[in-house]
Amino acid sequence: MKPLKVRSGCPISSALDIIGDKWSLLIVRDILMNGKNTYNEFLKSKEKIATNVLADRLSMLEASGILAKEEHPESKAKIFYRLTDKGIDLLPVLVELILWSNTYLPIDEAARPYGEVLKRDKDAIIKQLMAIARKK
Amino acid sequence: MKPLKVRSGCPISSALDIIGDKWSLLIVRDILMNGKNTYNEFLKSKEKIATNVLADRLSMLEASGILAKEEHPESKAKIFYRLTDKGIDLLPVLVELILWSNTYLPIDEAARPYGEVLKRDKDAIIKQLMAIARKK
DNA sequence: ATAATCAACTTGTTATTTGCAAGTTGATTT
DNA sequence: AAATCAACTTGCAAATAACAAGTTGATTAT
Numbered sequence: 603m604k605p606l607k608v609r610s611g612c613p614i615s616s617a618l619d620i621i622g623d624k625w626s627l628l629i630v631r632d633i634l635m636n637g638k639n640t641y642n643e644f645l646k647s648k649e650k651i652a653t654n655v656l657a658d659r660l661s662m663l664e665a666s667g668i669l670a671k672e673e674h675p676e677s678k679a680k681i682f683y684r685l686t687d688k689g690i691d692l693l694p695v696l697v698e699l700i701l702w703s704n705t706y707l708p709i710d711e712a713a714r715p716y717g718e719v720l721k722r723d724k725d726a727i728i729k730q731l732m733a734i735a736r737k738k
Numbered sequence: 739m740k741p742l743k744v745r746s747g748c749p750i751s752s753a754l755d756i757i758g759d760k761w762s763l764l765i766v767r768d769i770l771m772n773g774k775n776t777y778n779e780f781l782k783s784k785e786k787i788a789t790n791v792l793a794d795r796l797s798m799l800e801a802s803g804i805l806a807k808e809e810h811p812e813s814k815a816k817i818f819y820r821l822t823d824k825g826i827d828l829l830p831v832l833v834e835l836i837l838w839s840n841t842y843l844p845i846d847e848a849a850r851p852y853g854e855v856l857k858r859d860k861d862a863i864i865k866q867l868m869a870i871a872r873k874k
Numbered sequence: 875a876t877a878a879t880c881a882a883c884t885t886g887t888t889a890t891t892t893g894c895a896a897g898t899t900g901a902t903t904t
Numbered sequence: 905a906a907a908t909c910a911a912c913t914t915g916c917a918a919a920t921a922a923c924a925a926g927t928t929g930a931t932t933a934t
Contacts, residue, residue: 609784631750
């Protein structure tokens with residue numbers, strides 16, 4: 603597989619080397635905030651990721667320790683993708699992206715109230731979502 | 739120019755449509771945290787962005803209202819790239835990326851202490867850096 | 875038990891984006 | 905007036921993404 607090129611020792615640059623693309627954080631979002639855990643569930647998301655790109659991102663995220671494959675509790679045909687702590691700890695990044703979008707972008711109106719709630723209670727909600735993610 | 743494809747109304751997805759690549763946030767970083775403001779200064783960064791990609795990202799970031807071109811105070815040959823409020827408000831995203839990298843990635847040792855300080859005093863430091871950014 | 879379907883991929887092909895080298899144009903310095 | 909600088913643009917090969925189709929090992933339906 604590809605050897606993940608590190609461009610510099612800068613923490614921001616190094617983070618972007620791993621999750622700096624249009625798809626990786628959407629997979630993390632789907633697991634963390636949308637209760638998805640399988641290949642087909644990820645495929646069904648509104649953004650319509652291509653199958654080969656999904657397969658590639660899943661293996662990249664696994665290789666970098668953000669998620670891990672497990673056997674699915676309900677079927678041997680399925681694979682259960684679970685976030686590691688490293689993956690769960692990306693939640694604050696997602697939250698800041700949501701807050702920024704809520705302020706500056708023309709997002710779904712239905713999504714706005716959640717952003718407002720987040721704005722008021724950021725730390726508590728992050729804590730809560732992380733606790734839920736770790737239990738599952 | 740290209741018409742910025744919006745994949746869905748999800749706030750995370752919409753944010754990634756704009757800044758979800760390996761370079762855009764590094765330009766924001768350079769302005770916000772490294773005191774850079776010109777094309778050549780961005781080119782000199784450790785990550786070695788290609789000239790055509792830099793030109794493309796600058797025009798994308800300008801088109802999406804994250805930065806604005808101004809005349810340079812010292813020379814008519816230079817262009818002064820300044821972050822808008824929309825750009826400055828990406829700082830919390832950068833900060834969370836730094837914190838995540840500090841915990842999980844093998845970054846420059848010299849950068850670690852700053853991450854530790856950030857961890858303790860996140861909100862205050864963000865406020866301070868934003869104030870500085872707005873003054874300039 | 876056999877066929878059809880499902881889940882997770884892989885493969886091939888085309889379109890788009892990136893990386894790299896070189897060239898252009900309008901200041902500015904020598 | 906010539907060389908240099910700053911901000912780009914252009915051309916081209918290489919890498920990545922999008923799209924369509926095919927493969928393989930479960931599972932479900934007949």
